[in-house]
Amino acid sequence: xxxxxxxxxxxxxxxxxxxxxxxxxxxxxxxxxxxxxxxxxxxxxxxxxxxxxxxxxxxxxxxxxxxxxxxxxxxxxxxxxxxxxxxxxxxxxxxxxxxxxxxxxxxxxxxxxxxxxxxxxxxxxxxxxxxxxxxxxxxxxxxxxxxxxxxxxxxxxxxxxxxxxxxxxxxxxxxxxxxxxxxxxxxxxxxxxxxxxxxxxxxxxxxxxxxxxxxxxxxxxxxxxxxxxxxxxxxxxxxxxxxxxxxxxxxxxxxxxxxxxxxxxxxxxxxxxxxxxxxxxxxxxxxxx
Numbered sequence: 064x065x066x067x068x069x070x071x072x073x074x075x076x077x078x079x080x081x082x083x084x085x086x087x088x089x090x091x092x093x094x095x096x097x098x099x100x101x102x103x104x105x106x107x108x109x110x111x112x113x114x115x116x117x118x119x120x121x122x123x124x125x126x127x128x129x130x131x132x133x134x135x136x137x138x139x140x141x142x143x144x145x146x147x148x149x150x151x152x153x154x155x156x157x158x159x160x161x162x163x164x165x166x167x168x169x170x171x172x173x174x175x176x177x178x179x180x181x182x183x184x185x186x187x188x189x190x191x192x193x194x195x196x197x198x199x200x201x202x203x204x205x206x207x208x209x210x211x212x213x214x215x216x217x218x219x220x221x222x223x224x225x226x227x228x229x230x231x232x233x234x235x236x237x238x239x240x241x242x243x244x245x246x247x248x249x250x251x252x253x254x255x256x257x258x259x260x261x262x263x264x265x266x267x268x269x270x271x272x273x274x275x276x277x278x279x280x281x282x283x284x285x286x287x288x289x290x291x292x293x294x295x296x297x298x299x300x301x302x303x304x305x306x307x308x309x310x311x312x313x314x315x316x317x318x319x320x321x322x323x324x325x326x327x328x329x330x331x332x333x334x335x336x337x338x339x340x341x342x343x344x345x346x347x348x349x350x351x352x
Contacts (some may be wrong), residue, residue, distance in 0.1 A: 092148040095139055096155075103132045103155065119169065126170035129159045133175035153179050154196050160203040164242070167257040180207040188218045194227045194296065201231035202231055204242050204255070206263050208235055209237050210211060224302050226290030233282035233305065240275050243267045278314065283309035321346070 090098070105128070113121060142150040156179040157201035160169065187193070193215060200208040212235060216228035246252040248269060255265045283305045291302030324336040324346075337343070 201234035226293035
């Protein structure tokens with residue numbers, strides 16, 4: 064013991080220092096979220112050109128990695144439900160939308176989605192920051208997407224969020240119907256059932272297709288009539304976008320007559336699609352972009 068230093072100081076100072084370090088080093092919810100974002104964005108590829116088989120495995124690794132980190136985002140939101148970062152964590156937990164029926168054996172299971180949407184509906188429908196999520200999930204298929212959009216459309220206090228939810232719900236219903244049509248092929252039906260649930264898919268397959276189309280059209284009309292003047296992030300208005308997409312539903316749905324396209328064939332001769340009425344026609348749309 065050094066002369067002049069009381070023994071109790073020698074014993075307590077190191078303990079005090081340990082306590083200070085523990086408090087300083089504990090990451091905040093925002094810091095934990097930032098760390099998870101870095102983990103989420105880590106590449107799982109080799110950085111070299113891939114064969115088709117290798118590319119398929121790369122897709123699977125990306126999906127599985129994102130699904131794994133999504134569980135951590137969900138846990139963060141549940142640990143700090145009253146922190147502003149909870150909403151960001153929940154949005155990130157469901158940000159990966161599986162728009163392609165990849166085999167579940169390849170991409171893994173989305174274990175965070177159901178609980179994350181439960182919390183979004185329970186705690187965050189009053190937020191004004193849900194627009195990007197609405198647009199993103201409108202291209203998906205999951206049951207939770209439709210439930211969330213309907214809840215936001217009816218319970219949000221923000222007209223802009225109601226408009227985003229309504230337009231996105233119409234798109235979701237339309238995209239979902241197109242995928243249901245694909246499920247007439249047994250292989251795709253199995254993959255959709257594995258990804259999204261057998262009961263859910265069976266329920267959709269039992270629905271009258273004409274009623275499903277009518278619901279889509281009614282939802283687009285509601286968006287145009289009730290929220291038509293609301294501006295979209297890209298500068299357009301809901302009415303313009305909804306009516307444009309409603310026109311496509313009416314003219315390009317399965318079972319409807321195709322628009323009478325006028326164009327030039329490979330020899331430069333002008334023709335109309337109606338010239339081939341009664342014949343089997345394949346329309347192939349493509350571009351250099």
